[in-house]
Amino acid sequence: MTNKLVTIILPVYNGEKYLKRAIDSVLNQTIGYDKLTLLVINDGGTDSSSQIISNYQKKYPELIHFIDRENKGVAKTRNEAIILTETEYLTFLDQDDYLDQEFVQKLYQEAKTSKVDVVVGGYRRPDEVGSVRKTVQPSDTEFGKFITMAAWSKLHRTKFLKENKIEFFDNSVGEDNVFTFKEIMSTQNILIINYIGYNWFYNTSSVSNTAQSSLNSENQEALERLLEKLFQVNDNSNSKINEYFIVRMIVFYLLFSGRNSTLSEFASAELKFNSIMKNYGSSYNILTYIPKGESFSIKMILKIFYILKKMSLLNFVMRFYCKGK
Incomplete structure (x- = not known):
């Protein structure tokens, strides 16, 4: 060897x-x-x-x-x-x-x-x-x-x-x-x-099969486990970039899987993920911190998501985005 x-x-x-x-x-x-x-x-x-x-x-x-x-x-x-x-x-x-x-x-x-x-x-x-x-x-x-x-x-x-x-x-x-x-x-x-x-x-x-992922109860539970694990690994590090990555990931899972979900599944998942964030002292506010190296298109997606959430318009807009039955 x-x-x-x-x-x-x-x-x-x-x-x-x-x-x-x-x-x-x-x-x-x-x-x-x-x-x-x-x-x-x-x-x-x-x-x-x-x-x-x-x-x-x-x-x-x-x-x-x-x-x-x-x-x-x-x-x-x-x-x-x-x-x-x-x-x-x-x-x-x-x-x-x-x-x-x-x-x-x-x-x-x-x-x-x-x-x-x-x-x-x-x-x-x-x-x-x-x-x-x-x-x-x-x-x-x-x-x-x-x-x-x-x-x-x-x-x-x-x-x-x-x-x-x-x-x-x-x-x-x-x-x-x-x-x-x-x-x-x-x-x-x-x-x-x-x-x-x-x-x-x-x-x-x-x-094509991956694209069919939705925010059904099974997938929600898996994402909750992932979110909890990442916050535990982060262990209150007070690192903005670490927190930004975790919340960014949440938004992208919501948007990716939310496309093939019902509005009710999206709203349920978003509520649960938001609750986990709060338990670890985090929130969507971290999305206003944009680290060097982030792409312009992703900056825009996150900014729009943040504004919609801040203005309590997220679920209203998602009713047109979510295509699940």
Whole structure:
């Protein structure tokens, strides 16, 4: 294991359709796969993923560490993988996604040169025909660390994660949010680089299903758990930017899921989220604080939301916005 530099953690659950592409992108890394460990945990799926991984492991036993077990969920799977990681650095890869060839080498070189705990790169969203729907390059600004809350597209120092007990939150939404939020709170040594090397696959069927999310009782409860957890992690830090991120996240969940909700579901969720904010000494007033690095369009969305709430017009306007039945 002495020559291994980076572990790539790949959780799998019924991922047969695009799994080979993900693994091949690891094999093609310019750093050389002899410097890598690909830790694959098959989380109790029922398709041919296990056989696909086994075939690769037989061919590349020095690269692939394969665990096949009962379903525990993606958060517990990733947390287990962090514990098992022995290399100095680790990164995450989702089963539908893939890496540019120089991804690991680029981030590893930056981590070693700058001696940081986390290196953050950008990502793109290619679809089934190869068209790039979106690219995101976080800026090296005050709010840049909060732009990509996913754990992928980054390189993490393993010892730093373990010493600070940075884990994924076992919840149906926001697992990555808690992980990254605690990571940001635990170190100033985060480097944002001007490089895009992670491909977050734009799966139209998956995106369509996600778009159907609503603020039904089950989703509301999951969002309440997430909100409580983030405020607990924040632990009265008196950091404006931390509070801003949490309240910003609330607004975007309300708007995203509220679109497919009834007005009554939206109003119920907004009331509950507002109550949780107040319990932790927070309010929508933090939205008047705009950190450097926030985009103009998001500033405008938050400003409009804040004004509508302040003028008691939010639910009136939402009756035209909410399309749920």
